[in-house]
Amino acid sequence: MSGAEFVPLSLPPLLIGILAAIACALPGNFLLLRRQALIGDAISHVVLPGIVVAFLVTGVVATGPMMLGAAGAAVLAVVLIEAVRRLGRIEPGAAMGVVFTAMFAGGVLLLEQSDTSSVHLDVEHALFGNLESLIWLEATGWSSLVDPEALAGLPPELSRIALAALGVLAFTVVFWRPLKISTFDEGFAATQGIPVGLLGISLVIVAAIAAVAAFDAVGSIIVIAMFICPPAAARLMTNRLEAQVGWSVGFAILSAVLGYVLAGYGPLWLGARDAVSAAGMIATVSGLILAAAALFGPHKMRSGAPKDA
Amino acid sequence: MLADALSLQLGYNATLVAIGATLLGLSAGVTGTFLFLRKRALVSDAISHATLPGVGLAFIVMVALGGDGRNLAGLLAGSALSAWIGLLCVQWLTRRTRLAEDAAIGAVLSVFFGFGIVILTVIQTMSSGRQAGLEGFLLGSTAGMLYADAVLIAVGGALTLLLVLLLRRPMTLVAFDPEFAAATGVNTSRIDLAMMGLVLAVTVVGLKIVGLILIVALLIIPPVTARFWTDRTDRVVAIAGLFGGLSGYLGAAISATAPALPTGPIIVLVAFALFATSLLFAPGRGVLAEVLRYLAFQRRVHVRQGLLALAQGQPIYERFTLRLLRQAGLARADGVATETGRARAAKALRDETRWGIVRQSEGFEAEAAFYDGLTEIEAVLTPDQIAEVDAAIGAPREVTP
The missing domain is CATH 1.10.3470.10 (ABC transporter involved in vitamin B12 uptake, BtuC)
Structure with a gap:
């Protein structure tokens, strides 16, 4: 394929997909080890009511308020889950189930009630995203990458997700040691003077930011898949956290690239005319990677577990 | 409709x-x-x-x-x-x-x-x-x-x-x-x-x-x-x-x-409304019941401590305790015990002393586990056991200079 076709049509969605996958997979590693993997699931469900409320309050489909609304809804959901868990003495899984389904139902109801037919805001879009439509019209070829005028026309989702990915990366690097210690031994971390509770909440908030930024570009289904599948597959490849994070980023990139290419060109190779959903395909590929890791990963069992259990 | x-x-x-x-x-x-x-x-x-x-x-x-x-x-x-x-x-x-x-x-x-x-x-x-x-x-x-x-x-x-x-x-x-x-x-x-x-x-x-x-x-x-x-x-x-x-x-x-x-979301929201109501108002495990239980417990502690203070002739500075005692007719506004208050205070002090004996003696180990500063001793010990404890305390003695 020539640059004239690739750069405007495929490069931006591909980059956005890769960045979204990395931004979600990084905090996903820690959430997985802390047995909070489903937080990503809950967050991506409650993003919908947040966005709808932001739209109803401001009356416009603008990214700023919507990101704020989504982030606010994510934080509210975390607080509510904790409140329901403590006040009602309910196990965390059930508390999560109660809160995120109710908030999602509220979001759908609000969406149906309000007049959003004129704007591009619906449930299916929220779930699937529209990765394929994030094209770069100003680009004419590889040379556009150094042309400031053309660069100004890049889809705004790209810079946002890049910023979010950078933020997540910075958080992971700066707080690496406390994160690592508190993930594996919370009691020991507390004796070392690490604010364990604050760190836990910060991790969830960072995850929420990554989820909201990715959600904006690629829809919630990739968000859930990328929070869980690459870290889970990486967990089966190694016993060291550093290596696990490395593997997970690799798997995330692989899922994004392979998924995008398969969705865009796979059907053409099979003789069909139209592409399939890129978001769905990326999630599917990440699942296949996890399946492969679960079958052949060198560390798929707990260390010390019987070989043929 | x-x-x-x-x-x-x-x-x-x-x-x-x-x-x-x-x-x-x-x-x-x-x-x-x-x-x-x-x-x-x-x-x-x-x-x-x-x-x-x-x-x-x-x-x-x-x-x-x-x-x-x-x-x-x-x-x-x-x-x-x-x-x-x-x-x-x-x-x-x-x-x-x-x-x-x-x-x-x-x-x-x-x-x-x-x-x-x-x-x-x-x-x-x-x-x-x-x-x-x-x-x-x-x-x-x-x-x-x-x-x-x-x-x-x-x-x-x-x-x-x-x-x-x-x-x-x-x-x-x-x-x-x-x-x-x-x-x-x-x-x-x-x-x-x-x-x-x-x-x-x-x-x-x-x-x-x-x-x-x-x-x-x-x-x-x-x-x-x-x-x-x-x-x-x-x-x-x-x-x-x-x-x-x-x-x-x-x-x-x-x-x-x-x-x-839409049917689905409405059904879920109705279910959630039932949940929220139960979380707040259910008897026993609900939040409101929990708060009421806590307040009742707080009162019992205040009254008990107030009675012990009255019995030992100590002044009560805690306003909430004083108000509770006054409402129950156990003390006057200036903190002096009424007739009933003195009787209850004496009883509280005697029970406290009995509990002290119970908690020190090995024979009452199981019963001593019930001590929380509030439980009436009659609820835990039989009259015979109380008599035994009283014997250990002994009769009032003459004050020797």
Whole structure:
């Protein structure tokens, strides 16, 4: 394929997909080890009511308020889950189930009630995203990458997700040691003077930011898949956290690239005319990677577990 | 309008939907209770999301065979099959790898859902797929439901309910004590499988009404709500069924009154309203009851400490204590004890001294465990034992200079 076709049509969605996958997979590693993997699931469900409320309050489909609304809804959901868990003495899984389904139902109801037919805001879009439509019209070829005028026309989702990915990366690097210690031994971390509770909440908030930024570009289904599948597959490849994070980023990139290419060109190779959903395909590929890791990963069992259990 | 809907007067279709939703809520509440007691509530989330590829593939297969792709029975059969595969994947990942169950659930639900979306986009490009309306399965769509579909849902809900009632004893046993269940000869893994099968049945039956994203709410919220009202399993099951059925019925009725009120979300929100009410106001485990209990306890501590202070002739500085004593007629505004107050104070001090003896002597070890500074000694010791303690204290002695 020539640059004239690739750069405007495929490069931006591909980059956005890769960045979204990395931004979600990084905090996903820690959430997985802390047995909070489903937080990503809950967050991506409650993003919908947040966005709808932001739209109803401001009356416009603008990214700023919507990101704020989504982030606010994510934080509210975390607080509510904790409140329901403590006040009602309910196990965390059930508390999560109660809160995120109710908030999602509220979001759908609000969406149906309000007049959003004129704007591009619906449930299916929220779930699937529209990765394929994030094209770069100003680009004419590889040379556009150094042309400031053309660069100004890049889809705004790209810079946002890049910023979010950078933020997540910075958080992971700066707080690496406390994160690592508190993930594996919370009691020991507390004796070392690490604010364990604050760190836990910060991790969830960072995850929420990554989820909201990715959600904006690629829809919630990739968000859930990328929070869980690459870290889970990486967990089966190694016993060291550093290596696990490395593997997970690799798997995330692989899922994004392979998924995008398969969705865009796979059907053409099979003789069909139209592409399939890129978001769905990326999630599917990440699942296949996890399946492969679960079958052949060198560390798929707990260390010390019987070989043929 | 709402009264019409509640009394099933809003036309044939709305009545069918309401009956179907009630039966569905009932069986979901009852089934979900066992799932909740087994602490596996979110497995249902994986199962429900895993139905999507099955729906899509069933549509494609039915069209390829020359039939009508929208045949509900066929679609539901496909969804059941793929949900079953999803469930097996969760179990396989949990048992055969070191991943925890929550990671397995998340992986299965996102991957199956993603694959389902891929299938849906394939269907959209098929010539017969334009009006497939399979998106309706995401959030449920009861408008324009066919009579045959409604009957299918009603029968499915009733059958599920019947099965749950038949299996409730072994499922209760396995939920509370799997080892004991196994020791008494119950095949726990088979019961677990049956439980998951029932969850799957509820999910599949609920696809059309509530949709696959929200069906998990009907399995989780009613049991959690019912748990606030009682500590007995059989009652939790019954109340969860009641709340589930009520949510289904009210939700379907409310949504029938206006076009922009989608059935699934309304049912879930009704269930959540019941939950929030129970969380706040349920006797025993509710928040309000807890606060009242705490306040009553606080009062008892204040009165007790105030009485001890009065008995020892110490001044009381704590205003709240003073006010409580005054309200009970035990002390005057200036902190001097009344006649009754002196009697109660003397009794409190004597009990405290008795408790002191009880806690020091080895013979009363079991009884001393009840000491919390508030419990009346008569509630713990027999009159004979109290006499024994009093003998140890001894009679009043002369003050020797």
